[in-house]
Every structure is written in structure tokens, then in C-alpha cells.
Amino acid sequence: ELVESGGGLVQAGGSLRLSCAASERTFSTYAVGWFRQAPGKEREFVAAILRSSTTTYNAGSVKGRFTISRDNDKNAVYLQMNSLKPEDTAVYYCAAAFLGGRSFASSRSYDYWGQGTQVTVSS
Numbered sequence: 457e458l459v460e461s462g463g464g465l466v467q468a469g470g471s472l473r474l475s476c477a478a479s480e481r482t483f484s485t486y487a488v489g490w491f492r493q494a495p496g497k498e499r500e501f502v503a504a505i506l507r508s509s510t511t512t513y514n515a516g517s518v519k520g521r522f523t524i525s526r527d528n529d530k531n532a533v534y535l536q537m538n539s540l541k542p543e544d545t546a547v548y549y550c551a552a553a554f555l556g557g558r559s560f561a562s563s564r565s566y567d568y569w570g571q572g573t574q575v576t577v578s579s
Contacts, residue, residue, distance in 0.1 A: 460474060462474040472537045475533075476488065485554070486554060493549070535550075542579045551570070554567075
């Protein structure tokens, strides 16, 4: 089970840190991705981190503003979001998978999903 937290309402330019916590002790062996979905839009890739913790990927729209990290001792993955913009408003989901050869940027590659946390950025 994956549980996201840390969402909320913030003004443009502000910051939030999302957390994704897992109960599985094997969580450290999974790749973890963050996705987001705004009303009326497709779910889109935001960032991913492989089990190595040193390999990360970001979508172009968040590069330089969002940072993904993980603490395997705490079975948690984080998404630090800085310089937030109104267009970042969405429900944010974390997901986990053994990717194998699958794409880290495709939601279809992930097997386990959290329930989502709302992020709202006001202008």
C-alpha cells in the first residue's frame, strides 16, 4: 500500500513537499514515480527515482523546480516542489513498480498506486 501526504493550498512561488510512504519492507527495491492529473487532463509523468536512489528523472515542465528523493530506511519517497505555478495544480499520485524494460515515464509501467493528494497553487 502506498500513501501520499503533504498536499495542500499554496500561493504561486511557494513550496510543498509530498511524501509517499509504503508499508512493504521491500519498497526499496521498487522504482517509484510521481504522476499528476489535473481536471479534464490525462495523467502525466512528473518524476521518477530508481531503486539506486541516485538515478532520477524529471519531466521537462518541472525540471529545476521539483526534486525527487527517497529514504529507504523509512520506506519513503519524497517530491520537493519549489517555485510552484498555478499550472502545477493537480492531484499527485505516487506509484511503484519493478520496471524491467518498461518506461519510467509511462503510467502503464507501474503496478501499485496511492490514492492521491491534492495540490492547489493559487495565482
